[in-house]
Amino acid sequence: MAMLEFIPQLGRRALQTVPGLGVASRFLLSSLLSVFNRHFSFQQLFRQIYGFGVRSLILMVVAAFFTGMVLGFQGYYALVRFGATSALGTLIALSLLRELGPVLTALLFAGRAGSALTAEISSMKATEQLSAMEMMAVNPLAWVVAPRLWAGIISVPILCAIFDLVGIFGGYLISVPVLGVDGGTFWAQMQSNVTFSGDILTGLFKALCFGVVVTWIAAWKGYTARPTAEGVGNATTLSVVTASLTVLGLDFILTALLFS
């Protein structure tokens, strides 16, 4: 009997999800395009970049530094068996630039800024601030959602570049002064194997995609939250979980597309 219940429920789910995705896409597009709306304010945009980007900076720097140091230790442990520690710089730089930088930045961003974004928008909805704006003929997409989306899209690649750099520096600090890898070889091998467009820019492009996806999910979850205290909590949790899983899945697809 439970099985018989399950199958139509699956269909109902699918029927809800597919148009839901369409509505969410329209939400994204109309929010992004509302920079041309007169209710879009650059003041708001800067305020959000400050909240998302500048205030995530310390978290990113600390996380990147430790990630780089761990990469240095682990890479050395694996490479020293083959006498190939000269490749440590390449290993650290390529892992950070291509995968760890964009993915970890996006995951941390989802936890640090995405959750706050969802909570903010959903509690605005719960306290009927969004409806009040509509009553005053202020487009809430332009006034509330668009600056936050754009702030996320602008912040994530910048954070990712800083993450990459600090991570490589952390890896250098462990490899060269602590583990005794030759400093010249470390940089030279890195420079001869890392390409600007193929590795650095593609990594930042990944970060840009993640920035769009994370802020989109966070804003959408907030915008469609049930307007209750419980709804705000659920939406925030769902926002972080969905954004994190989407980033990991999307990373696989982007890696297969960009680096194959």
Add this chain to the structure above:
Amino acid sequence: METRAIDWWVGIFVLLGIAALVVLALRVGNLSGFAYDSGYVLHADFTNVGSLKTRSPVKIGGVTIGEVTHIGMNPKTYMANVTMRIEPSIKLPIDTGASIYTQGLLGEQYIAIQPGGMPQNLKPGATITMTQGAVNIDQMIGQMVFSKAAGSSKSSGSQ
């Protein structure tokens, strides 16, 4: 927070991002390779370039004096044609030789230049004729095993 302060912070944040990108490009991605853009071009034909790549270093006595800019194929001689850029201050005699060596056992490959002693120098665009291609370790091991086997069978046959 005051609006002016926020503008400042956002400006600093964006500048930090750009600075990080520039440092990554120059220090990690070696976009500073344009240092050799002013250098002159030399060619060399090798029987085997191994795993030499563009941007591989060109060295004299371990000091990098240029880089490989292009690797192609000479359709007439079936030799690999390597184009490299050399620092303009380095003048090479016409009897200069070039070999492809490996850094360490598993390291990257590079071109080692052995300068000759003739008074005339190679002109830009000239071709180095005395070359020695990359050593193929698989082939070497194969030959060694084969000669060992041949030697042992010969010695067992004589007994």
